[in-house]
Amino acid sequence: MNLLQVAWWNVRALRRRLFGLVAMVAVAGAVCLSAIGIASAAQGSTTRQVGESTANRSITVDSPADRPDTAQLTQATEKRLAGIPHVQSVQHRLQVSMPVRDNPEGADLLYATTYRAALAPPVVKSVRDKLFPLHRGEVVFPASTHGVDLSSMVGRTVTVDAHRYVRPGVGGTVSTRVKVVGLYDPSWQLDGPDTAYADDGSVVAWAAAAAGRTTADYLRTSGWNQLTVVADSSARVPQVLAAVQRMDYPAVTLQQQLQALPGVLTLVRLTGRVLLGVLAVLAFAGAVTVTGALGRQRAQEVGILKAVGFRGRSVTAMLVAEMAIAGAVAAAAGTVLAVGVSGAAAAGLRRIGDVAPYVRDAVPLPGAPTLIALSAATVLVVAAGAVLPARRAARMSPTEAMKDW
Structure with a gap:
């Protein structure tokens, strides 16, 4: 008679005792699989959304004000940087003061x-769905500044009085009518407060006027x-960062700051692995306890x-096979x-606004290879x-095993 067949019959007969x-191994395994699955799904989503996001691939190059031997960030410099291997694009920023004359707020x-697609501000209100790039004469204000709420400004046209250089000690103003087409979250201050x-054309024109130059001469x-x-x-x-710095330009990257988010998800994955270790200990201890108890209760059957x-080796194999079948179940x-657990957990996490983008799968579980490996490890x-308990039970002599028959 096949030992596996006998073991299966015994498992069915002893199902209440097992x-x-x-149940203990199944619940612990479900928790581990759910934790690993959610962490893996979130980690993959983070890699796609954050790891390869434009911001995480960006290098900020500042004007070399304290380096007279280094060329300014002119259009020629922009072309040189764009020629560095593995550079996808170079986006410029220019900033100039903009007094608003008739702001009712x-x-x-x-x-x-100027607007940079790599560091786009979070828009909270706008006159159209696709706000950027801006058209000539359009501006986007912060939603509030200096405690003043600017939410009513969307759609209004205001006058900007930019400074105009005439000669040393003499200046004037350049008045321009601009339309407020949107508001952004004022906590976004990568380009400074206020x-x-x-649009590029307006900002360059105001900066050139303040310097007393034409726009072409200013950019050059x-x-x-x-x-x-x-x-x-x-x-x-x-x-790319090293190449830019070799050109003697002060440059930094946002990549190091964004690496903190995947670190949180790595912690979640580590927790899943710790739970996996706990599962192994529980499964091993449970198997030792249950097999030992069943061996004592089934002494007459062993006898x-x-x-x-039946040889002792065959009895040991049968008892171990019974536990292996229980482990497989x-x-x-x-x-x-x-x-069910991972689906419910994912549904709950998707209700948390900051977490939702990283838990998109309805049932985030590890891939098939991981599931098979974890299931096989559980059985083993x-x-x-x-x-050990099975060998101890198999060593009993028939006389000793049946003495209480």
């Missing part, structure tokens, strides 16, 4: 800044306040088997239970825990 072990001084985003000699170099992949950022010719039940651990 229920505690199966009272915020009369903002700083006009920033108003405007003074240039931009800052450039943002975007690498073609996050892995190329260090290489009969040995009396009819527990692993299967744990996988099914993990579907449970079977390993049964070896």
